[in-house]
Amino acid sequence: MGSAFSCCGSDKEDEGASVVTPGNATWRMFTYKELHTATDGFCDDNKLGEGGFGSVYWGKTTDGLQIAVKKLKSMTSKAEMEFAVEVEVLGRVRHKNLLGLRGYCVGTDQRLIVYDYMPNLSLLSHLHGQFAGEVQLDWRKRMKIAIGSAEGISYLHHEVTPHIIHRDIKASNVLLDSDFEPLVADFGFAKLIPEGVSHMTTRVKGTLGYLAPEYAMWGKVSEACDVYSFGILLLELLTGRKPIEKLPGGMKRTITEWAEPHISKGQFKDLVDPRLRGNFEENQLKQAIGVACLCVQSEPEKRPAMKDVVHMLKGYGSGGKVMQTRMNSIKYKEELLALDQTSDDEDGGPDESYGVFGAMEMQKMQDPTTNIKKRNNMPNMFDKL
Numbered sequence: 330m331g332s333a334f335s336c337c338g339s340d341k342e343d344e345g346a347s348v349v350t351p352g353n354a355t356w357r358m359f360t361y362k363e364l365h366t367a368t369d370g371f372c373d374d375n376k377l378g379e380g381g382f383g384s385v386y387w388g389k390t391t392d393g394l395q396i397a398v399k400k401l402k403s404m405t406s407k408a409e410m411e412f413a414v415e416v417e418v419l420g421r422v423r424h425k426n427l428l429g430l431r432g433y434c435v436g437t438d439q440r441l442i443v444y445d446y447m448p449n450l451s452l453l454s455h456l457h458g459q460f461a462g463e464v465q466l467d468w469r470k471r472m473k474i475a476i477g478s479a480e481g482i483s484y485l486h487h488e489v490t491p492h493i494i495h496r497d498i499k500a501s502n503v504l505l506d507s508d509f510e511p512l513v514a515d516f517g518f519a520k521l522i523p524e525g526v527s528h529m530t531t532r533v534k535g536t537l538g539y540l541a542p543e544y545a546m547w548g549k550v551s552e553a554c555d556v557y558s559f560g561i562l563l564l565e566l567l568t569g570r571k572p573i574e575k576l577p578g579g580m581k582r583t584i585t586e587w588a589e590p591h592i593s594k595g596q597f598k599d600l601v602d603p604r605l606r607g608n609f610e611e612n613q614l615k616q617a618i619g620v621a622c623l624c625v626q627s628e629p630e631k632r633p634a635m636k637d638v639v640h641m642l643k644g645y646g647s648g649g650k651v652m653q654t655r656m657n658s659i660k661y662k663e664e665l666l667a668l669d670q671t672s673d674d675e676d677g678g679p680d681e682s683y684g685v686f687g688a689m690e691m692q693k694m695q696d697p698t699t700n701i702k703k704r705n706n707m708p709n710m711f712d713k714l
């Protein structure tokens with residue numbers, strides 16, 4: 330905890346002082362009373378949603394700033410660590426497509442994080458939630474969201490030192506400002522990667538459906554895990570489908586399983602979100618599907634770097650990567666899918682609980698490369714890789 334706070338300069342207790350961090354981002358400390366007043370006592374009417382680590386409330390400060398306040402639900406040492414990581418990471422980043430820190434509050438038994446309020450809420454709310462019926466996301470906005478969120482992640486991977494792996498890229502963590510500019514949020518799961526380390530083995534966190542196979546199975550974290558999750562997010566954005574959907578008989582299907590037959594037959598138009606009513610750029614669609622195929626390859630080393638993803642989405646070629654005409658379709662084991670709550674809402678109505686699964690920690694499995702013998706006996710989360 331100490332290192333995180335000292336990194337962010339929080340040893341200064343003077344309320345209201347704004348602090349310039351090494352990343353040049355400014356933020357200030359808030360008192361609990363101030364946030365309590367701003368959110369009307371954290372009343373339910375102001376609740377924007379609930380995630381794995383607590384609830385998020387809309388609020389307005391006395392100087393008129395609209396804020397979103399994340400209130401951690403429990404003060405376990407684990408939650409405290411997440412809080413410290415989030416504050417430390419947020420303090421380091423500044424990019425138009427990353428939701429930076431506006432401030433935080435450390436009470437005796439309370440931890441709160443303050444962000445700017447994003448009036449168009451999350452990508453999730455537009456694809457599957459409260460705005461899903463209104464179809465505000467036309468093709469141009471979708472491309473802007475795809476490119477902007479890729480740029481935000483690319484900045485984390487390539488420009489911040491040490492590099493940052495997000496580990497929880499998903500639709501509820503892509504927030505939208507009043508112009509539908511995307512801002513990638515939630516670095517609580519992020520891990521700072523020391524220079525020269527290509528991957529780290531860690532406990533698995535994240536949201537089923539977006540999880541890269543090597544991460545879900547062996548806890549191997551690298552930038553390529555975020556690339557995989559971004560590929561799923563991109564498919565979700567293009568098709569309007571959920572990463573995992575529940576079929577009428579109760580079976581569940583991943584978005585890659587659904588997309589694969591269309592892609593292999595070259596039926597790109599069948600993939601696009603029907604809510605767009607045919608209003609899309611065919612060449613951009615093909616290019617974006619091609620990028621998604623590259624991103625969701627099961628071998629992490631074959632996936633493109635995020636800076637190449639940005640390049641390709643902007644239409645500048647594939648950065649030396651051979652465009653794919655097929656998509657890996659990952660099929661999760663039934664017992665794992667049974668744990669997933671993300672696709673349980675069948676009525677297509679507002680579905681803000683989608684993403685709660687994000688708080689789950691799965692048991693990390695033995696890395697097969699360290700013990701080939703054990704691999705043969707190892708339970709597998711996937712039927713097919």
Ligand SMILES: Nc1ncnc2c1ncn2[C@@H]1O[C@H](COP(=O)(O)OP(=O)(O)OP(=O)(O)O)[C@@H](O)[C@H]1O
Nearest residue numbers: 377378379380381385397445446447451501684687
């Ligand atoms: N700055 C913000 N402006 C508007 N809405 C926000 C803001 N921050 C979060 N939200 C919304 O509040 C809800 C809860 O967010 P939270 O990050 O706690 O959970 P989550 O993203 O669903 O899951 P996870 O805990 O895995 O991140 C989400 O719907 C999110 O999009």
Ligand SMILES: [Mg+2]
Nearest residue numbers: 380501502515
């Ligand atoms: Mg979130």
